[in-house]
Amino acid sequence: MKIGYYPGCTLKTKAKNLEISTIEAMKKLDVEMVELDRWNCCGAVYSLADDDLVHLLAPVRDLIRARDAGLTPLMTLCSMCYNTLARANLLMRNDEVKREAINNFMEEEENYQGEVEVVHLLNFLRDSIGWDKVKAAVENPLDGIKLAPYYGCTLTRPLDVSVDHNTYHNVFGDMMKALGGEVVDFQEAETCCGSYQVISNPDAAEKTTVRIIESALKAGADALVLSCPLCDYNLGKKQADLMASREGIQPLPVVYMSQLMALAFGVPAEMAHFELNPPLTREFLEARGLLARV
Amino acid sequence: MCDTATIEKKVPEVAEELVPIYIMGKKYEVPASLTIMKAMEYAGYQYIRGAGCRGGICGACATVYRKPGDYHIRVGLACQTVVEADMYLTQIPFFPANRAVYKWEDVRGEAEEVFAAYPELFRCLACNACTKVCPMDIPVMDYVAAIKQGNLEKAAELSFDCIQCGLCATRCMAEMAQYHIAQMVRRLVGAKIAVPSPHVDKQVAAIKSGHYDEALKEVMALGTMDPFNQDANKENIDKLKELYNKRQGESHATDESWEPDDKYALLEDAR
Ligand code: SF4
Ligand code: SF4
Ligand code: FES
Numbered sequence: 001m002k003i004g005y006y007p008g009c010t011l012k013t014k015a016k017n018l019e020i021s022t023i024e025a026m027k028k029l030d031v032e033m034v035e036l037d038r039w040n041c042c043g044a045v046y047s048l049a050d051d052d053l054v055h056l057l058a059p060v061r062d063l064i065r066a067r068d069a070g071l072t073p074l075m076t077l078c079s080m081c082y083n084t085l086a087r088a089n090l091l092m093r094n095d096e097v098k099r100e101a102i103n104n105f106m107e108e109e110e111n112y113q114g115e116v117e118v119v120h121l122l123n124f125l126r127d128s129i130g131w132d133k134v135k136a137a138v139e140n141p142l143d144g145i146k147l148a149p150y151y152g153c154t155l156t157r158p159l160d161v162s163v164d165h166n167t168y169h170n171v172f173g174d175m176m177k178a179l180g181g182e183v184v185d186f187q188e189a190e191t192c193c194g195s196y197q198v199i200s201n202p203d204a205a206e207k208t209t210v211r212i213i214e215s216a217l218k219a220g221a222d223a224l225v226l227s228c229p230l231c232d233y234n235l236g237k238k239q240a241d242l243m244a245s246r247e248g249i250q251p252l253p254v255v256y257m258s259q260l261m262a263l264a265f266g267v268p269a270e271m272a273h274f275e276l277n278p279p280l281t282r283e284f285l286e287a288r289g290l291l292a293r294v
Numbered sequence: 295m296c297d298t299a300t301i302e303k304k305v306p307e308v309a310e311e312l313v314p315i316y317i318m319g320k321k322y323e324v325p326a327s328l329t330i331m332k333a334m335e336y337a338g339y340q341y342i343r344g345a346g347c348r349g350g351i352c353g354a355c356a357t358v359y360r361k362p363g364d365y366h367i368r369v370g371l372a373c374q375t376v377v378e379a380d381m382y383l384t385q386i387p388f389f390p391a392n393r394a395v396y397k398w399e400d401v402r403g404e405a406e407e408v409f410a411a412y413p414e415l416f417r418c419l420a421c422n423a424c425t426k427v428c429p430m431d432i433p434v435m436d437y438v439a440a441i442k443q444g445n446l447e448k449a450a451e452l453s454f455d456c457i458q459c460g461l462c463a464t465r466c467m468a469e470m471a472q473y474h475i476a477q478m479v480r481r482l483v484g485a486k487i488a489v490p491s492p493h494v495d496k497q498v499a500a501i502k503s504g505h506y507d508e509a510l511k512e513v514m515a516l517g518t519m520d521p522f523n524q525d526a527n528k529e530n531i532d533k534l535k536e537l538y539n540k541r542q543g544e545s546h547a548t549d550e551s552w553e554p555d556d557k558y559a560l561l562e563d564a565r
Contacts, residue, residue: 013405040418040435061420106422
């Protein structure tokens, strides 16, 4: 089966480990990800200002490209891209006045009214592949590893774009279970990682990352599982700084959902590009026998 | 600007249809078949900036115009675009655009280096105004996107036809000078990313060895020529024309087996 794919800029630069591990793992499920030929940045953040239409141009343009290429549903891996595209899509479906203004501005494109369906890897696996098929593809189950799936804020908020409509969100946990892992629920699983506040208000961002890491550790997690490069930056790449500047913080390995899926499916480890993760991730996976020591 | 005698000299002999155009708001009647550049000269303007090759390749003559009753901004190269009745036009021969300074020896050809030199890349909102204004029909927004995606080869390819006219920069709401960024990218791709071409090496060696010095000396010996006083050095100008006309170039009709008479810089194994 084929699925339309929107990568997003970061997956082509700093987070190649998220992209490449997914592409390789999906091959094991007989899924070919068809990348959009032409695409631009998703806009990164969905603007909360009601009249800020100019920030919708980028995501809507991507959706138009997907529609024109016949790539619907369109899948994203990054939670932020998912959120931005899905919300822009809903607005184009539901808000007649803004839709007209945006279409009018982009007169060089054919009018768009939300024809594309935006999905995230998680709900794509659940709805279009099914956990049974995922289970069947596992060669190296993540036995005995306590995984804390971290949703952050953009996968489930607001409700109308949430990847999970259950009151108790379990799609991420179900994926980890299908891969043979043990799921650890923790209180701060849907607390924002600090997002771009890391630039404008680093202190506030640090406080929230510490809370998330401590909450996952307290719940007994061996590793935090992510689906977003910005979360990876705040919770993973910045961890070493955190530990240097604050007392009493314990380290917690972070890993992308797709990297675990690739390992579980028996994809060669170099395709999961652990060299782009903090060193802690590799050490942890080696200690658990999921990665050969190098 | 011009005296009557020269104007008379320039008026075509065959009576030609005149059309009204507005240069910076002032109305002129000009022959309908002229390019904007020739029409401006016809109207009495003398170019000291804003014209270069007159062949659509140097990007010096970017022109912006509108037609009555149409809100679209239209653009063209003055040397290539034929006038239309009632067009309101002005040339934008120069638009301030910052160019980043970087040390050539220090760059390795990585996207991060372009990001560091031009952080404004990430202010692009995909408005597409740049693409719409490009007289070369380059998908400017797409090459900006490709750079942001770290795909420098794609950006180099998409921007290849850029003539650095600067019109994209005049329209950018992110205030970037797209064409300077693309030029840095093409330089990186050409020198640090693309596989080196043995043809180029051999040609450069041929130049350095002095193989073309004689031919160049022949041209240089003709001295400086004043284009506004062509009668004064007619002999040298004719000689230059002759040299130019008898130069050898690959004609469109030749096939792959074509070779120049001077085989000095040809690769042995490619033959
Ligand atoms: S890309 Fe910009 S500078 Fe280059 S030709 Fe197009 S408008 Fe001119
Ligand atoms: S004009 Fe500027 S902001 Fe608009 S698409 Fe082009 S580069 Fe982006
Ligand atoms: S004068 Fe060079 S492009 Fe027009």
